[in-house]
Amino acid sequence: MSRGALVVVEGLDRAGKTTQCDRLVARLSTSTTTKLRKFPDRTTPIGIMIDSYLRSNSDLDDNAIHLLFSANRWEASSAIKAELENGTTLVVDRYIYSGIAFSRAKGLDAAWCRNPDVGLPRPDVVIFLDISEEATAGRGGYGEERYEKKEMQRKVRQAFKELRQDERDAEDWVVVDAGQSVEEVEEDIWRAAQKGIERAKTEDLRTIL
Numbered sequence: 001m002s003r004g005a006l007v008v009v010e011g012l013d014r015a016g017k018t019t020q021c022d023r024l025v026a027r028l029s030t031s032t033t034t035k036l037r038k039f040p041d042r043t044t045p046i047g048i049m050i051d052s053y054l055r056s057n058s059d060l061d062d063n064a065i066h067l068l069f070s071a072n073r074w075e076a077s078s079a080i081k082a083e084l085e086n087g088t089t090l091v092v093d094r095y096i097y098s099g100i101a102f103s104r105a106k107g108l109d110a111a112w113c114r115n116p117d118v119g120l121p122r123p124d125v126v127i128f129l130d131i132s133e134e135a136t137a138g139r140g141g142y143g144e145e146r147y148e149k150k151e152m153q154r155k156v157r158q159a160f161k162e163l164r165q166d167e168r169d170a171e172d173w174v175v176v177d178a179g180q181s182v183e184e185v186e187e188d189i190w191r192a193a194q195k196g197i198e199r200a201k202t203e204d205l206r207t208i209l
């Protein structure tokens with residue numbers, strides 16, 4: 001039995017990650033054991049602190065919240081490795097790239113932002129849902145949380161663009177046009193996910209460098 005694939009979905013707020021992760025999990029589940037994970041995981045003690053910050057119920061230093069987001073991933077790292085080794089394919093809604101992009105958008109140093117996540121499981125594929133901040137601003141629920149402001153989202157989009165060019169993992173990224181219909185985006189994501197699933201059949205799980 002080969003290991004499961006680690007499929008990460010990234011994108012701006014309201015890009016459609018939740019909608020598409022649910023569809024991808026449903027579709028993969030017909031042929032393989034599949035599980036959805038979402039970061040931040042707001043159910044853990046660290047996640048509860050993050051949730052309070054995102055809802056603007058508490059304030060934290062930019063460096064401190066960055067480290068909490070990373071710690072929230074490390075909390076799950078052993079379970080993620082075990083699940084992948086057991087053959088479960090994981091679809092992960094946001095991962096280290098959101099962590100770096102949002103903190104970069106606030107002006108934190110790129111190398112500093114990445115360091116806390118070095119050593120975590122590396123995705124077999126990172127599917128980026130690309131859409132303009134103008135388009136997401138018109139979608140349901142926009143504006144409810146701390147970062148959902150056009151100027152912040154513009155900076156986050158630029159930070160994601162720089163991340164996709166980072167030679168340490170540029171090969172992992174697939175960009176999908178998230179401005180299409182839900183069904184069209186689903187098809188593009190399905191094709192992109194195959195890249196990670198094929199990699200998992202032949203390669204060991206890698207770690208974030």
Ligand code: Z5A
Binds near residue numbers: 017098181182185
């Ligand atoms: N953050 C961070 O700073 N550092 C980190 O390390 C991590 C995260 C991991 C919470 O994330 C915040 O944490 C986030 C980044 C930061 N910034 N903020 N604020 P979250 O993932 O919990 O929340 P979110 O980004 O706002 O995700 P979301 O609300 O779950 O949005 P989404 O999943 O991308 O979209 P959706 O729920 O699937 O769809 C949104 C709406 O659009 C909904 O009404 C859909 O019906 C509609 N939709 C979806 N697809 C389409 C298409 N194709 N056409 C038209 N309408 C559509």
